[in-house]
Amino acid sequence: xxxxxxxxxxxxxxxxxxxxxxxxxxxxxxxxxxxxxxxxxxxxxxxxxxxxxxxxxxxxxxxxxxxxxxxxxxxxxxxxxxxxxxxxxxxxxxxxxxxxxxxxxxxxxxxxxxxxxxxxxxxxxxxxxxxxxxxxxxxxxxxxxxxxxxxxxxxxxxxxxxxxxxxxxxxxxxxxxxxxxxxxxxxxxxxxxxxxxxxxxxxxxxxxxxxxxxxxxxxxxxxxxxxxxxxxxx
Amino acid sequence: xxxxxxxxxxxxxxxxxxxxxxxxxxxxxxxxxxxxxxxxxxxxxxxxxxxxxxxxxxxxxxxxxxxxxxxxxxxxxxxxxxxxxxxxxxxxxxxxxxxxxxxxxxxxxxxxxxxxxxxxxxxxxxxxxxxxxxxxxxxxxxxxxxxxxxxxxxxxxxxxxxxxxxxxxxxxxxxxxxxxxxxxxxxxxxxxxxxxxxxxxxxxxxxxxxxxxxxxxxxxxx
Numbered sequence: 001x002x003x004x005x006x007x008x009x010x011x012x013x014x015x016x017x018x019x020x021x022x023x024x025x026x027x028x029x030x031x032x033x034x035x036x037x038x039x040x041x042x043x044x045x046x047x048x049x050x051x052x053x054x055x056x057x058x059x060x061x062x063x064x065x066x067x068x069x070x071x072x073x074x075x076x077x078x079x080x081x082x083x084x085x086x087x088x089x090x091x092x093x094x095x096x097x098x099x100x101x102x103x104x105x106x107x108x109x110x111x112x113x114x115x116x117x118x119x120x121x122x123x124x125x126x127x128x129x130x131x132x133x134x135x136x137x138x139x140x141x142x143x144x145x146x147x148x149x150x151x152x153x154x155x156x157x158x159x160x161x162x163x164x165x166x167x168x169x170x171x172x173x174x175x176x177x178x179x180x181x182x183x184x185x186x187x188x189x190x191x192x193x194x195x196x197x198x199x200x201x202x203x204x205x206x207x208x209x210x211x212x213x214x215x216x217x218x219x220x221x222x223x224x225x226x227x228x229x230x231x232x233x234x
Numbered sequence: 235x236x237x238x239x240x241x242x243x244x245x246x247x248x249x250x251x252x253x254x255x256x257x258x259x260x261x262x263x264x265x266x267x268x269x270x271x272x273x274x275x276x277x278x279x280x281x282x283x284x285x286x287x288x289x290x291x292x293x294x295x296x297x298x299x300x301x302x303x304x305x306x307x308x309x310x311x312x313x314x315x316x317x318x319x320x321x322x323x324x325x326x327x328x329x330x331x332x333x334x335x336x337x338x339x340x341x342x343x344x345x346x347x348x349x350x351x352x353x354x355x356x357x358x359x360x361x362x363x364x365x366x367x368x369x370x371x372x373x374x375x376x377x378x379x380x381x382x383x384x385x386x387x388x389x390x391x392x393x394x395x396x397x398x399x400x401x402x403x404x405x406x407x408x409x410x411x412x413x414x415x416x417x418x419x420x421x422x423x424x425x426x427x428x429x430x431x432x433x434x435x436x437x438x439x440x441x442x443x444x445x446x447x448x449x450x451x452x453x454x455x456x
Contacts, residue, residue, distance in 0.1 A: 053316055055454075077322035085313030089245070091252040100245050104238070104321040129252075145317075 002065055004029045004153055004184040005050055009059040010068075012049055019045035021208035022059065027186065027201075029152075032179050034195050035188040037205035043188035044083070046205060047155040050186065051081040064152055077105075080151035082159055086142035090131035094121050094141045097130055102148035115147040119170060135162040143171065154178050156187035160194065172198065235330075238323045242331025247338060249308055256301065256339055264297035264347055272354045279356060284423070286355040287416030291409050293347060294340065295376065299398050301339050302380035305332055306388045315388070318453075325450035329381055333445065337377035344369045360421035364428060368415035371434035375408045378441035385452040407437050 005027040012020040020042050027033050035043045048054040050063050052072035061068035063075045088097045095116070102112045116126060119140045130138060139162050146154075154175070160168045175185050175198055189195055204212040250256050271289045275282045309315040318328060348369075351357060359365055383401045387393040411433040418427025 051320060053319060073322065076320045079320065081316070081320060083313060083316065085316075087313045087317035089249055089308060089314060090311065091249045091308075092245070096248070100241070101317065101321065103241055104318075104323055 002029070003027060003062065004031070005061075005063050005186070007049075007059065007061045010049065010056055010061050011058040012045055012054050013057040014045065014054075018057075018208050019054075020049065023205075023208070023210055025203065025210055025213075027184060029184050030179060030182055031184055032175065032198050032200040033184075033186045034192070034198075034200035034202050035186065035205050036190075036192060036202060037188075037211075041205045042208040043205050044157055045208075047081060047083075047157050047186065047188060050075075050153070051079050051155050052076040053081070078151060079153040079155060080146040080149050081155040081157070082143060082146060083157050084161075086130075086138050087145065088130045088138060088142055091129060093127050093129055094133070094137075094144075095126045097141060098145045098148060101145040105149040107148045107150070111148045111150070115144040118147060118174070119144040120167075136164055136167055139163055140167055140170075143174065147174070151178075152183055154183055154185040154187075156185065156189075158189055159187055160189060160191050168194070235324050235327045238327035239330035239334065242323070242328055243334040243338075244331075246305060246308070246332060246335035250304075250335070250339060255304055256342075260297050260300045260304075260339075261343065261346055263300065264293050264343060265350055267293045267296060268347060268350050268354065282355045283357050283420075286351050286357045287420060287422065288409075288413045289355075290347060290351050290416065291372070291412045294344060294372075295402065295405060295409060297343055297347075298336075298340055298376050298380060299401065301336055301343070302384045302401070303394060303397055305336055305381070306384045306393070310388060315453075325453050326446045328453070329385075329445050329449035332384075333374075333377045333381040333442070336380055337373045340373040340376060341370065344373060357420045357422065359419060361419040361427065364415060364431065365419040368412055368419065368427070368431050368434060371431060371438055372408050372412040372415075374438035375434055375441060376405055378438055378445050379404050379408075382441060382445040382448070382452070385449060408434060411437070 003026045005025060007023050007025045010020055010023040011018060023046065035046060037043055045054055049056070049061065049068065052063065052068065052075035056068050064078050066074040068075065092100065095112070098116060099109070099112050116122060121141060121144055125137065130141060133141065159171050163171065175187070179185050187195065202214050203210055268289070271293070272282065275285065309318065380401060383397060383404065387396045387400065390396060411430040414425040414430040415427045415434065417423035418425045
């Protein structure tokens with residue numbers, strides 16, 4: 001089976017700093033993968049690399065069958081990255097934002113309505129400018145603008161940050177639904193107990209390398225990175 | 235590709251109309267510059283009339299810097315620039331859309347400032363066709379070069395100060411050509427206005443093609 005993500009000795013330099021210092025990783029389609037590790041471990045860079053937003057300084061990588069050295073544009077069309085920033089325009093309404101990103105991805109208005117409904121962005125909220133939304137509402141609008149893309153690979157960086165309990169549940173449902181539909185989900189979060197119910201494969205990242213990979217120990221994602229096998233995954 | 239360029243241009247223009255930054259900040263800035271020129275030279279009405287085309291275009295270029303900077307600032311504010319890369323939209327369409335939106339704003343600015351020049355500087359228009367064509371071609375040239383250099387500096391922390399340093403020397407031919415064409419249109423000098431219009435059109439075409447071809451690489455680096 002072709003890997004959703006395959007990295008071999010992947011190194012990404014941010015300036016002169018090796019944010020990723022030789023990552024070997026395979027993720028199969030349909031997996032839910034939790035990246036865990038301390039701040040500065042390289043999780044965000046790893047997600048951005050998989051999205052085609054960071055380049056490989058050395059090493060090799062393929063995402064959804066596309067070479068990260070030569071086919072990053074093809075990768076980008078098929079993935080969705082929820083990062084620390086929302087990717088929304090403050091002066092447009094929620095509907096205008098979601099519609100813009102939907103049209104950019106070639107989706108139609110039915111997809112927009114469906115996504116807004118799923119994220120409870122209906123009624124007055126739909127016609128509110130993003131600048132006037134709370135942080136949690138902005139996050140929901142951001143997720144809706146990704147849902148319309150129908151990505152094959154979800155890359156979620158702290159997806160629960162700033163959300164209330166109800167919306168956190170919505171995000172969890174979204175992750176389950178995406179995986180059930182055959183999409184691959186890679187997420188980085190510090191809320192490990194919450195994610196445990198999704199039974200993810202746990203990949204520990206520290207110092208820009210994969211320190212441990214425990215596909216079977218899905219019920220204990222809280223164990224610290226140093227307690228994991230100190231080996232790189234291949 | 236045209237559909238995507240239209241999508242980008244529509245989005246940028248809608249944001250500008252909604253935010254009113256152009257109307258509330260850029261236009262007043264440009265009018266203030268024009269009025270300051272008038273104050274500085276008002277003892278000599280003949281000098282005002284003679285230099286009106288040059289003062290007009292210097293004012294347009296200064297205001298254009300704000301419009302270009304703003305066009306990229308809205309994409310960078312909350313990570314939309316990354317989303318644009320991930321959207322899969324062809325960089326040529328992004329370039330075309332952003333340049334078109336900036337050009338539309340510049341044309342509106344030219345119309346408002348043109349009215350100001352007629353009012354403050356006491357000039358009369360002799361060749362309306364030349365005036366309109368030169369205004370459109372200059373707007374296209376500034377917009378294409380501005381979009382290119384705006385993307386070049388977009389990822390840098392010093393973009394607000396670096397953009398004028400890089401862009402103003404590049405658009406000097408637009409300033410010269412548009413000033414000469416307007417001198418002819420206003421009848422204040424015997425310049426070959428239509429020949430200068432050719433320079434403006436050539437500049438816009440060169441930067442349009444160069445920008446379209448290089449924009450993808452610039453976005454990657456931004």
